[in-house]
Amino acid sequence: MPIHRIHLSRRRLMAGSAAAAAFAVTGSPAIVRAQAKEVVVGGAASMAPWVNGTFASAFQDKYKCKLTFEGTRSLVNLEKMQKNKDKQYLSVVMMDDPVMILAVQEGLLEKLTPAAIPNLAKTRPEAIDMDGMWANYLQPWQGVAVNAKALPSGVATWAELYDAKYKGRLVLPSLQNTEGLANLVMAAHLETGKPFAQAQFDIDAGFKKIKALKPNILTIYTQIPQAFNLLEQGEAWAIPSAFSSVVLPREKEAPIKMYVPKEGIFVGPAGIALVKGGPAPELAKALINEMLSADMQARLQPETYAFPSNVDAPAPPGIPAGTPVINLDWQFVAKERGEWVKRWDREMAI
Amino acid sequence: MTKALSPWRDPVALLAAPAVLYLLALYALPLVWLLAKSFSGPAGLTLAPYAEFFADPFNWRVVANTLSIALWVTLVCLLIGYPASFALARAGAALQIAMLVAIILPLSVGVVVKAFAWQIVLRRDGVVSQLLVGLGIWDEPQRLLFTETGLVLGAANIFLPFMILPIYSVVKLIDPRLDEAGATLGATPIYRFLRVTLPLSLPGVVSGVAFVFSMSVSMYVIPSLLIGDRFQTLSTLTGRSFLFMRNEQLGSTTAVILLALAVSIVVGSGRLARRLGGSA
Structure with missing residues (x-):
């Protein structure tokens, strides 16, 4: 019996592959649809472990889709949206509030509504920004990080830090750093006695x-x-005003400890938003809804060391019930920050 | 007699082409862009950014900080590096190799690592504080970290090889018999040093000063780590303008001022050294 050998040249192989691909696209639309069920999320590189781990695993199982996470800097995500304005490939972005403001100004985001994202109704009102252009999900909180050997009983209040016993012993974040603004707002509160919601706009008092x-x-x-x-x-x-996401993981390795002062804690900006014109919009809304859910926020808390924005999610361990939680008005901050930095240089220099 | 070819016609000059192209693309063109940016305003060419910069007393303090730190670092490097260069040049072969290794090897360690190491050394319970208390100079431990003295010490350590090596390369060419000749003519050691050795070593000093000053006037990482945000220099202000404030014009203006200061001091010191050398 003759044996027919099939000679598979590279050209034939390529032609065969092209034909197979054409058949897949035209003859098997179900496959294509399955491939299109993907959502691409742009976020910070530091988020990759928990987004790709706990969150992706739960979300992909629930929605039978693929989540692709691109971790980089917030400004790079903004640039990606700017460059692809006519044909977005990101569906969801997770960025700092100051960058969100720029994205809103450039018309790159779509408003979130409780109809599309039911968990928005369970989100603390102050964690919903610019009338729903984005929402905060898990927010790193800010207290006072101390050296546990030097201060075994910790720090009870923000006001205490002004005591002369701390001479030359405090390290403050610059106003260039997001976490640095909390100290200025706290100073305004201590100077004026006004509630934080008002004191944060009295920056002259803060500088004083x-x-x-x-x-x-x-x-x-x-x-x-x-x-x-x-x-x-x-x-x-x-x-003062160190981020929980930086301090708490280090507590196991070094003699440092995070304290919650009596006046309250600040919560940092960590926003999630829907990209206008992005692909797979329904999946994107489902993803945002999932990120704002009490269950997911509780599950992610041990990995993110952050404060939940869903009112039904439990507060992180170590934060006493009733502790005031302070949100800053990032629109006001974005508008004034450049001048504050200049003033800070002049008034806080050696 | 063969006539030397003009550099433009000499094919050997082509060997410099890669270096020239590299510098043109990565140094000269960005520099031109920087200059253009610093002189451009909404209505075209303008000096307004410079007028605005110098109208602010804070900026004068930044310029003073930059210059004083650079001068102190250069002075400390010169005081330590000059005698060290002679010791290196006059040492025996084995000791010279050991000394050269000791000077060159630290260059392989990154500036950030060195600056972090200095953070430990300059702490309240660091080696320097303990030593000064042990010697009875200080009554109690004090911190040098985040002080100008600490910055000068740390920066001088990092830049010292750039002072020693140019001076050494000149000093090793000075014939030791010149000093002996002066001695036989009755010149005192100080007179011999001032009239013979110093003038001959000045080209090395000028190179060393130019290297160290230009590096210390523009240092960015070292002040960031050893003195922090409360002590602004022109380079930290430039970095902040570009990276944080996104104010390219202010960043370009401060960068051009920094460049002008560095170039004028280096060129001026070169001319002074040549004059001193010529009159010696």
Whole structure:
């Protein structure tokens, strides 16, 4: 019996592949539809472990789809949306509030509504920004990080940090850093006695008060590793307004501890938004809804060390019930921050 | 007699082409862009950014900070590096190799790593503080970290090789018999140094000063880590303008001022050295 050998040249192989692909597209639309069930999310590189892990696993199982996460800087995500304005490939973005404001100004985001995203109704009102252009999901909270050996009983209040016993022992974040603004707002509150909702707009009072902190300042940082190196080594005793996402993972490895002062904690900007004209809009809305759910926020809390925005989600361990939670008005911050930084340089310099 | 070819016609000059193209693309063109940006306003060419910069007393303080730190670092490097260069040049072969390794090897360690190491050394309980307390100079431990003294010490350590090596390369060419000749003619050691050795070593000093000053006037990482945000220099202001404030015009203006200061000091010191050398 003759044996027919099939000679498969590279050209034939390519032609065969093309024919197979054409058949898949024209003859098997179900396959194509299945492939199109993908949602691409742009976020911060530091989020990748929990987005690709706990969150992606639960979301993909529930919606039988593929979640692709592109981790980079918020400004890079903004640029991706700007460059692809006519044909977006990102469906959802997770960025800092100041960058969200820029995205809104450029018309890159679509408003979130409770009809499309039911969990929006369960989100703290102050965590919904610009009338629903984006919402905060898990927000890193800010208290006072201390060196546990130098201050074994911790720090009870923000006001206490002005005491002379802290001379040369505090490390403050620069106003260039997102977390740095909390100190200025707290200073305004301490100076005026006004509630935070009002004090945050009285920045003159904040500058007046915070100048009294100068003798206690060891340095002002822009690089977080440098600040924590000083705290862990004991040269610095406390970092007011440090982020929980930075301090809490380090507590197991170094003699540092996060404290919740009596006046309250700040919650940082961590927004999630729908890209206008992005692909798979229904899946994107489902993803945002999932991220705003109490169940998902509770599940992600141990990994993100953040404060939930859903009112039904439990507060993170270590935060006493009734602790005031302070949100800043990031639109106001975005408008004024450049001038504050200039003023900070002039008034807080050595 | 063969006539030397003009550099434009000499084919050997083509060997420099890759370096020229590289510098043109990555240094000269961005520099031109920087200059253009600093002089451009909404209505065309303008000096307004410079007028605005110098009208602000804070900016004068930034310029003063930049210059004073750079001068102190250069002075400390010169005071330590000049005698060290002579020790290196006059040492025996084995010791010279050991000394050269000790000077060159730290260059392989990154600036960030060194600056972090200095953070530990300059702490309240760091080596420097303990030493000064041990010697009875200080009554109690003090912190040098985040002080101007600490910045000068740290920066001088990092830039010292750039002072020693140019001076060493000149000093090793000075014939030691010149000094002996001066001695036989009755010149005192100080007179011999001032009239013979110093003038001959000045080209190395000028190169070393130019290297160290230009690097310390524009240093960015070292002040960020050793003195922090409360002590602004022109380079930190430039970085902030571009990276945070997104104010390209202010960043370009401060960068051009920084460049002008560095170039004028380096060129001026070169001319001064040549004059001193010529009159010696």
